[in-house]
Amino acid sequence: xxxxxxxxxxxxxxxxxxxxxxxxxxxxxxxxxxxxxxxxxxxxxxxxxxxxxxxxxxxxxxxxxxxxxxxxxxxxxxxxxxxxxxxxxxxxxxxxxxxxxxxxxxxxxxxxxxxxxxxxxxxxxxxxxxxxxxxxxxxxxxxxxxxxxxxxxxxxxxxxxxxxxxxxxxxxxxxxxxxxxxxxxxxxxxxxxxxxxxxxxxxxxxxxxxxxxxxxxxxxxxxxxxxxxxxxxxxxxxxxxxxxxxxxxxxxxxxxxxxxxxxxxxxxxxxxxxxxxxxxxxxxxxxxxxxxxxxxxxxxxxxxxxxxxxxxxxxxxxxxxxxxxxxxxxxxxxxxxxxxxxxxxxxxxxxxxxxxxxxxxxxxxxxxxxxxxxxxxxxxxxxxxxxxxxxxxxxxxxxxxxxxxxxxxxxxxxxxxxxxxxxxxxxxxxxxxxxxxxxxxxxxxxxxxxxxxxxxxxxxxxxx
Amino acid sequence: xxxxxxxxxxxxxxxxxxxxxxxxxxxxxxxxxxxxxxxxxxxxxxxxxxxxxxxxxxxxxxxxxxxxxxxxxxxxxxxxxxxxxxxxxxxxxxxxxxxxxxxxxxxxxxxxxxxxxxxxxxxxxxxxxxxxxxxxxxxxxxxxxxxxxxxxxxxxxxxxxxxxxxxxxxxxxxxxxxxxxxxxxxxxxxxxxxxxxxxxxxxxxxxxxxxxxxxxxxxxxxxxxxxxxxxxxxxxxxxxxxxxxxxxxxxxxxxxxxxxxxxxxxxxxxxxxxxxxxxxxxxxxxxxxxxxxxxxxxxxxxxxxxxxxxxxxxxxxxxxxxxxxxxxxxxxxxxxxxxxxxxxxxxxxxxxxxxxxxxxxxxxxxxxxxxxxxxxxxxxxxxxxxxxxxxxxxxxxxxxxxxxxxxxxxxxxxxxxxxxxxxxxxxxxxxxxxxxxxxxxxxxxxxxxxxxxxxxxxxxxxxxxxxxxxxxxxxxxxxxxxxxxxxxxxxxxxxxxxxxxxxxxxxxxxxxxxxxxxxxxxxxxxxxxx
Numbered sequence: 001x002x003x004x005x006x007x008x009x010x011x012x013x014x015x016x017x018x019x020x021x022x023x024x025x026x027x028x029x030x031x032x033x034x035x036x037x038x039x040x041x042x043x044x045x046x047x048x049x050x051x052x053x054x055x056x057x058x059x060x061x062x063x064x065x066x067x068x069x070x071x072x073x074x075x076x077x078x079x080x081x082x083x084x085x086x087x088x089x090x091x092x093x094x095x096x097x098x099x100x101x102x103x104x105x106x107x108x109x110x111x112x113x114x115x116x117x118x119x120x121x122x123x124x125x126x127x128x129x130x131x132x133x134x135x136x137x138x139x140x141x142x143x144x145x146x147x148x149x150x151x152x153x154x155x156x157x158x159x160x161x162x163x164x165x166x167x168x169x170x171x172x173x174x175x176x177x178x179x180x181x182x183x184x185x186x187x188x189x190x191x192x193x194x195x196x197x198x199x200x201x202x203x204x205x206x207x208x209x210x211x212x213x214x215x216x217x218x219x220x221x222x223x224x225x226x227x228x229x230x231x232x233x234x235x236x237x238x239x240x241x242x243x244x245x246x247x248x249x250x251x252x253x254x255x256x257x258x259x260x261x262x263x264x265x266x267x268x269x270x271x272x273x274x275x276x277x278x279x280x281x282x283x284x285x286x287x288x289x290x291x292x293x294x295x296x297x298x299x300x301x302x303x304x305x306x307x308x309x310x311x312x313x314x315x316x317x318x319x320x321x322x323x324x325x326x327x328x329x330x331x332x333x334x335x336x337x338x339x340x341x342x343x344x345x346x347x348x349x350x351x352x353x354x355x356x357x358x359x360x361x362x363x364x365x366x367x368x369x370x371x372x373x374x375x376x377x378x379x380x381x382x383x384x385x386x387x388x389x390x391x392x393x394x395x396x397x398x399x400x401x402x403x404x405x406x407x408x409x410x411x412x413x414x415x416x417x418x419x420x421x422x423x424x425x426x427x428x429x430x431x432x433x434x435x436x437x438x439x440x441x442x443x444x445x446x447x448x449x450x451x452x453x454x455x456x457x458x459x460x461x462x463x464x
Numbered sequence: 465x466x467x468x469x470x471x472x473x474x475x476x477x478x479x480x481x482x483x484x485x486x487x488x489x490x491x492x493x494x495x496x497x498x499x500x501x502x503x504x505x506x507x508x509x510x511x512x513x514x515x516x517x518x519x520x521x522x523x524x525x526x527x528x529x530x531x532x533x534x535x536x537x538x539x540x541x542x543x544x545x546x547x548x549x550x551x552x553x554x555x556x557x558x559x560x561x562x563x564x565x566x567x568x569x570x571x572x573x574x575x576x577x578x579x580x581x582x583x584x585x586x587x588x589x590x591x592x593x594x595x596x597x598x599x600x601x602x603x604x605x606x607x608x609x610x611x612x613x614x615x616x617x618x619x620x621x622x623x624x625x626x627x628x629x630x631x632x633x634x635x636x637x638x639x640x641x642x643x644x645x646x647x648x649x650x651x652x653x654x655x656x657x658x659x660x661x662x663x664x665x666x667x668x669x670x671x672x673x674x675x676x677x678x679x680x681x682x683x684x685x686x687x688x689x690x691x692x693x694x695x696x697x698x699x700x701x702x703x704x705x706x707x708x709x710x711x712x713x714x715x716x717x718x719x720x721x722x723x724x725x726x727x728x729x730x731x732x733x734x735x736x737x738x739x740x741x742x743x744x745x746x747x748x749x750x751x752x753x754x755x756x757x758x759x760x761x762x763x764x765x766x767x768x769x770x771x772x773x774x775x776x777x778x779x780x781x782x783x784x785x786x787x788x789x790x791x792x793x794x795x796x797x798x799x800x801x802x803x804x805x806x807x808x809x810x811x812x813x814x815x816x817x818x819x820x821x822x823x824x825x826x827x828x829x830x831x832x833x834x835x836x837x838x839x840x841x842x843x844x845x846x847x848x849x850x851x852x853x854x855x856x857x858x859x860x861x862x863x864x865x866x867x868x869x870x871x872x873x874x875x876x877x878x879x880x881x882x883x884x885x886x887x888x889x890x891x892x893x894x895x896x897x898x899x900x901x902x903x904x905x906x907x908x909x910x911x912x913x914x915x916x917x918x919x920x921x922x923x924x925x926x927x928x929x930x931x932x933x934x935x936x937x938x939x940x941x942x943x944x945x946x947x948x949x950x951x952x953x954x955x956x957x958x959x960x961x962x963x964x965x966x967x968x969x970x971x972x973x974x975x976x977x978x979x980x981x982x983x984x985x986x987x988x989x990x991x992x993x994x
Contacts, residue, residue, distance in 0.1 A: 069606035104563035106774035115559030128983035175817030183678025281597030281822025306980035333671035340635035345775030
């Protein structure tokens with residue numbers, strides 16, 4: 001008989017342990033326990049997989065060699081955004097997120113895990129300050145599922161069955177929302193003003209009614225425009241007895257009106273811009289917030305960390321312990337939700353980011369994104385045959401460029417730019433054909449003037 | 465009182481109650497919130513400056529916004545220097561019990577296992593971190609190769625044909641299943657099929673996600689003797705409205721339902737779809753395959769079985785694997801390989817589209833792939849065997865503790881088991897919650913009691929995975945002996961616990977949740993004196 005496997009990740013594989021433990025259990029072999037699985041269902045074949053364990057060095061070499069086939073945005077100059085934005089990630093964010101205790105904790109309670117609850121409470125608090133909202137969920141999977149949760153809340157709160165969505169929306173996001181909210185709502189779309197990219201208020205007024213559960217506002221919009229009519233949209237929604245859900249980019253809130261300022265009932269968004277890496281779209285943080293009223297807080301389908309008193313007078317417990325009764329852990333099918341394990345580590349990271357930047361840094365972040373994007377749009381728009389920005393209104397950090405006047409498609413421009421080491425904007429010509437040979441470019445605070453100038457020069461060359 | 469006074473007073477209290485001493489004391493900083501430490505005007509120059517050439521061309525575009533679109537007042541966030549912020553979070557981390565901190569085997573259904581650091585380092589490479597999800601395929605061949613590689617592992621382990629990594633957790637995976645079941649019946653003109661059958665001892669995400677997808681839910685309860693659902697109960701639940709069943713194997717009770725393949729057959733016969741929740745896969749890797757049980761689709765948790773870190777409660781990663789017949793319903797894109805190049809295919813005729821953002825939690829796929837290569841199929845088998853041996857050893861030892869019983873004692877359990885302290889509670893008045901608080905005084909992680917509904921009174925649900933040593937199990941059991949003895953001799957010690965932990969037990973004296981501060985702005989408003 002060959003020697004048993006001793007594996008570095010399994011302490012009990014050291015010789016002799018198995019025999020002692022099986023003897024204690026009173027079985028000759030573990031197979032006796034597996035007899036719980038009926039013989040016909042026990043897998044007896046040989047899996048078509050690498051059988052032997054591999055050493056750490058071997059795995060590191062193999063993965064490094066595979067990953068080397070990627071060309072990252074450290075190597076290519078990237079202007080891709082569209083829901084995953086290339087912001088600067090401060091060193092402290094990764095440092096704190098890499099702390100082994102935060103990285104590997106999970107379902108403990110406050111008596112052992114007080115620190116992670118305090119850190120998450122502070123995330124909720126700083127996010128609440130940014131949003132000007134009183135109640136913030138600990139974290140949802142991502143901005144899209146947070147939007148879906150917000151919409152579900154509106155259905156439960158109002159008992160109404162119609163949802164008003166902006167037509168100018170990322171089709172992928174819309175698809176996810178319809179998967180989640182489709183069975184519960186009839187969806188009505190509001191047009192956008194083709195000149196500004198903002199909501200068409202006349203169309204909104206026509207579509208909001210006493211059937212409307214919520215008006216869903218995106219600010220900035222998918223195509224980067226800033227919605228300046230937030231007060232009017234809020235008034236129209238509320239006049240019909242509907243709720244206003246505001247989907248916002250937290251990175252914009254140092255300068256843009258926060259949802260609380262225009263009386264939004266529920267706010268949502270994605271916290272990835274707050275110092276979280278792009279990670280191929282992996283690192284996300286669903287932001288979900290609402291007013292501090294029973295009808296909102298008691299329908300919020302996610303855990304929150306709150307402060308409770310303890311048996312010692314004056315002591316604060318930061319805890320999620322009391323708060324499970326509204327979510328699926330407490331209500332099962334009545335909860336109608338799907339957020340379990342979500343994104344606490346990312347919430348802690350975003351908290352570090354907000355703490356580092358503070359109110360002045362958040363304002364600087366917003367200003368800088370707007371200025372650099374405006375600079376890029378102005379310079380690209382000055383090129384022959386290129387229209388930028390396509391919409392006339394103000395933009396945050398993304399804008400649409402139309403290459404139709406150059407005779408080139410967005411795909412052709414993108415391919416030519418890639419040859420020059422540049423990742424161009426997202427080709428949105430298929431999603432919004434009316435916008436022409438359209439690409440969505442993203443410029444953040446982390447692009448330098450010389451990088452933007454390099455992009456402008458490259459576009460000039462490839463569209464000539 | 466100052467913090468120093470508080471600490472001294474507490475030390476005095478400890479001296480009065482020698483009996484509570486366990487030889488352990490948690491790290492407990494008297495750490496104020498960032499808000500209470502804030503020093504207005506502190507700033508950190510983190511962001512790159514805006515070049516004069518940019519300002520010259522465009523000016524301050526933010527200031528030019530109409531007033532209604534602009535922020536009216538600065539957010540009241542804390543202001544501190546970088547080293548102070550780091551110190552605060554270090555202290556918070558020290559007051560957090562990570563897997564790496566000690567013995568976390570109490571957290572059953574969580575599959576707490578070691579997350580290898582090499583995998584963290586690989587996923588932190590710029591070749592992962594600095595990728596944009598919309599990059600052209602030819603620039604992310606490495607990531608696609610890894611996703612495809614992990615797909616192949618999961619297909620083989622699950623007896624399935626295709627995989628999506630888009631779901632961001634187990635609940636999200638179950639939701640993906642529910643959406644595909646809905647789309648499948650819709651494509652066949654069977655929209656009247658609006659009922660999903662689940663089990664009351666499966667994870668609550670199964671009924672909740674079925675409900676979120678618009679289904680009515682029928683929950684079956686395990687038989688008191690066998691712990692199984694039973695053919696008759698299932699037959700009674702099946703009708704022409706059955707859309708499918710969301711099953712679990714083994715259950716959270718550790719019982720493997722021996723009739724599961726027959727359930728699948730009956731549901732198929734009635735025109736329904738079979739989805740298997742394999743959050744509890746850790747004890748059965750290479751021993752059984754979802755596809756062989758008759759499942760059409762299955763979801764795995766990469767953050768449980770496949771070692772990616774739990775991240776204080778995420779980000780995790782779900783993976784859903786399906787049989788060929790359901791491939792066309794998967795969320796898009798799926799990764800394909802033509803023998804030379806990897807590509808993303810979004811052109812599936814019945815796709816449910818998207819369930820979340822982009823391609824899911826890609827870095828966790830990298831970590832999980834590194835883990836399966838480290839283990840090999842032989843290592844996975846070994847890991848499952850150890851999850852089962854450790855659990856059965858725990859059962860043997862824990863049942864020697866006075867007042868501890870186990871649910872379904874006539875069944876052998878696989879990866880975990882649900883114990884009960886009902887006897888101890890009856891005899892001493894000490895509840896499982898009291899017991900759990902006292903456990904924190906011993907320097908081990910608290911245990912998971914149970915999901916709802918609580919079929920077992922005063923439940924205890926630990927899960928000693930393969931990462932747990934015999935010594936860890938012995939330590940856990942020794943703490944149980946100690947606390948049980950206290951319960952029978954001096955129950956007050958247990959009922960007033962914890963005594964050696966970071967914080968004492970919280971009091972729930974609110975009428976509704978609006979009275980609980982969830983943000984500092986609310987705390988400040990309701991506690992003007994701090």
